[in-house]
Amino acid sequence: MIAGVTISLFFLLAVVVSGVFARLSPIAIPLPLVQIALGAVIGAVPGSAISIDPDLFFLLFLPPLLFLDGWRIPKEGLLRDRATVLEMAVGLVIFTVLGIGYFVNWLLPSIPLAAAFALAAILSPTDAVAVSAITSRAPIPKRLLRILEGESLLNDASGLVCMRFAVAAVLTGTFSAGEATLNFLQLAIGGVAIGLVLTWGVTRAKDLVSMKLGEETGSQILISILIPFGAYLAAEHLQCSGILAAVAAGIAMGYEEQRGKVLAVTRVRRAAVWDTIQFAMNGVIFVLLGEQLPGIAMGAATVVYETGHFHPIWLGFYVLAISAALAILRLIWVWISLRFTLFRAARRGETIVRPSWRLVVAASLAGVRGAITLAGVLTLPLVMTNGLPFPARELIIFLAAGVIIVSLLTATIGLPLLLKGLELPRELSDRQAEDEARGIAAQEAIKAIEAAQHNMGEGKDDADLYADVATRLMEIYRNRIDGRPAMSDAQAMRKSEEIERRLRLVAARAERDAIFKLARERKLPDEVTRRLVRDIDLTETRLTTV
Structure with missing residues (x-):
């Protein structure tokens, strides 16, 4: 044995x-x-x-x-x-x-x-x-x-x-x-x-x-x-x-x-x-x-x-x-x-x-x-x-x-x-489907951030802080939609980072839901779905492992 x-x-x-x-x-x-x-x-x-x-x-x-x-x-x-x-x-x-x-x-x-x-x-x-x-x-x-x-x-x-x-x-x-x-x-x-x-x-x-x-x-x-x-x-x-x-x-x-x-x-x-x-x-x-x-x-x-x-x-x-x-x-x-x-x-x-x-x-x-x-x-x-x-x-x-x-x-x-040297026939690239999916997911993320920001900051003395962090995050997603490189994240105070982390989680989950919806509707190839979901999962894992 x-x-x-x-x-x-x-x-x-x-x-x-x-x-x-x-x-x-x-x-x-x-x-x-x-x-x-x-x-x-x-x-x-x-x-x-x-x-x-x-x-x-x-x-x-x-x-x-x-x-x-x-x-x-x-x-x-x-x-x-x-x-x-x-x-x-x-x-x-x-x-x-x-x-x-x-x-x-x-x-x-x-x-x-x-x-x-x-x-x-x-x-x-x-x-x-x-x-x-x-x-x-x-x-x-x-x-x-x-x-x-x-x-x-x-x-x-x-x-x-x-x-x-x-x-x-x-x-x-x-x-x-x-x-x-x-x-x-x-x-x-x-x-x-x-x-x-x-x-x-x-x-x-x-x-x-x-x-x-x-x-x-x-x-x-x-x-x-x-x-x-x-x-x-x-x-x-x-x-x-x-x-x-x-x-x-x-x-x-x-x-x-x-x-x-x-x-x-x-x-x-x-x-x-x-x-x-x-x-x-x-x-x-x-x-x-x-x-x-x-x-x-x-x-x-x-x-x-x-x-x-x-x-x-x-x-x-x-x-x-x-x-x-x-x-x-x-x-x-x-x-x-x-x-x-x-x-x-x-x-x-x-x-x-x-x-x-x-x-x-x-x-x-x-x-x-x-x-x-x-x-x-x-x-x-x-x-x-x-x-x-x-x-x-x-x-x-x-x-x-x-x-x-x-x-x-x-x-x-x-x-x-x-x-070797073979000229391949023209094929529809997955890149276009991926870009469209990222745009749709970013729009859903912006909506989720807006809703979460109001819920989190409503009635609190530091509501402006929630608004500031949400604005910076939404700008990142708007840049993604417009095809511009995302702005770098500024260093903030501990509470600001916690707010940002929570809003990022909301946005990531909204992005993933949008990607899965496109996949269920057969509007997105499985390979692209897995790649996008893995990117979002890694982001969420990093944000939740504290």
């Missing part, structure tokens, strides 16, 4: 050190590759080997990661390009499962067809975090990036659900397309409903408690961490999809956030906690792969011998072949999806702007596999229901890990070269 805890702490230390190594490297090395290498170093230490319980691993890692994806996905882009996103996230997943499944079974007959479908399903999800990190060094249209992010959210769920069906077919030896379709609808509808209802109920309950007893930041953060696990476990208990429940809970949490019922300090600290959770979990998954990789490679080599190939180099050939097949299938689907998108735009009478062929190839090359693929493949059962080992489990895990590495390297090297 103590040894397991010690190794887990070393994993977390490796995640920290990997970030240092990645920043010190003179060339841009994807962080997951550094983490895999450090994991291999840990695995070389005698006594460091650990065994993974697939069900426990699935429960610990996937619900919070899927929940966070749903929480933070830019929903206005998801709704605007919903048809394209669904084509990529559902259609491409099914296309990939069928194409890669049959291809893997043909390439490696030692992998049964159902197990090959399981491998193809877990290879279908893409990693938007990795894509965002890679494309930050290359020009890429923001709309394309949002589509890739939306695809990543939904194909995480669809890919993992398909994997569950394929694994069930391996374990039972039977599969019915009609029965699977009905089961999928039951799993999907039930899972989504449970995730939405549970999040709505929990948030309403904690709001009620906070109204009566006050808000406790630590409890609020802990509740947000427990929600994805609660949604997942409840859905699984009711024989629905825990995966979709976690995603739906995250999406519902994003909408609940826009109600603005949480204290600023809670939002700031909660965001920091979730950033840490995401960083740690993603990192630990790759470190764990590195630690397991030598044993996995040995098991994979054993399976390869059964195919008649007696040199381990064939493992690399299989990885490259599957990676190439994934890229080709994705390119075909992206091209088809683009044709449908242009056809729909033409029917609506919109101006047709044909993207450069380089953007089409970039959208295909951006299909980077990452943490969800790795977490999913590590949850494959160890044994069948009859007690026999799961067929070719080590080989499947090795192939998935190899595809992840190849996709990371290909995108890291290929995307910047492909997009």
